[in-house]
Amino acid sequence: MTAVEEIRETVSVPAAAVADPGAHIADPGPLGLAGFAATTFVLSSINAGVVPKAIEPVVLPLALFFGGFAQLLAGMWEFRKNNTFGATAFTAYGSFWLAFAFYVWQFAGKIPAAQAATATGMFLLVFTVFTAYMTIASLRTSVALVAVFSVLLLTFVCLTAGEFSGAAGVGKLGGWLGLATAVLAWYASFAGVLNGTFKKTVLPVGPLSGR
Template sequence: MTRINLRPIASPMPLGFCTVAIASVIVGCFQLGVFEDDARRAVGLVIVPASVLQLLVSWFAFGARDVVAATLMACFSGLWLATSLALVVDPPGALRVLGVLNAVFALFAVVMASVAGRKRALWLVLSTAAPRFAVAALADLTGVAWVGILSGVLGLLLAVIALYTAFALMLEDMRGQEVLPIGRSGPAHHAVEGDLSVQLSNLERQAGVRRTL
């Protein structure tokens, strides 16, 4: 006899999106010149908790079988950690290395957005993250001041969208229904609006149940 135990957990995504918003505000303000030029180490230290929190979010998202959200949050965690270390230690060539890292992350965001279309809120965050990190890469590689300012502005825009998404998800969780629109469709919509039979359909094909990944 095969027995499948379902373990309900709270959604970790509001925490993940709040963390994206907070870290984006700190880095964006640094790029906009809100902080002094010698605040690099302080900025790096402040965004360290973002790496830890998003790794935790990724862990719970994997447990909730949301591979897209889990992968995104794990990669955000690594990005914030790498950025933090580069800002704090400031080794030779750190700026150009960060430029390449941001460029790769922008490409990753485009790829993730292409598979997250039915999760409109997540898709919107990714669609904003892609140009933000692409411009950040250009700023790091070229050193042009106005490009850095544009990257900071896009960082604040990313923070606003991530914060809205987090707030909408928290309201939805507290009231048991969608309050603010986040545009779910397809399986993402059925996951919230469908009954238990919808949730358990094709369960035998899920990771951890089937014979091999």
């Protein structure tokens, strides 16, 4: 009897679960993408000027619970499924939204007005760098995710540049790019749910060759 067979017999688990410990866990990707898309959509609508800036507080509960906590959970489940890319992405962007909510809620008003834009720019710059190398890593995932990360990178670049330069038009462009990012992320989420539920490809995500 092999070691694997002994483990299987001792704990009484299916062979697939021994070969792949994450096989019994549902794909957390659609949840993480949905949380990311929803929060990005609302904040980007404000940044693009589609809705009044006065409604900005509505972003905070979304950032805390859907974009933040739900995405963080998705990242933990991706670790369990041995998906380094998904685990890193969802955990980091979940933390981004949690940090953003806490920053706006507790600290933004305590920064002198003359340095407020620089402070926000530094906050965004950190995630611009992170998104840049995650975009490169996404080239081994799917066309859908490459699209999400490519447009997200442009979004962060514009938002960061807008804060540092004070150019409102650049920040507004970042808002429109954020809306495009949200739509792409929603598509990837929808495809994940639909394809997983129907057990076949209903909406294509374009797996990249060599994956």
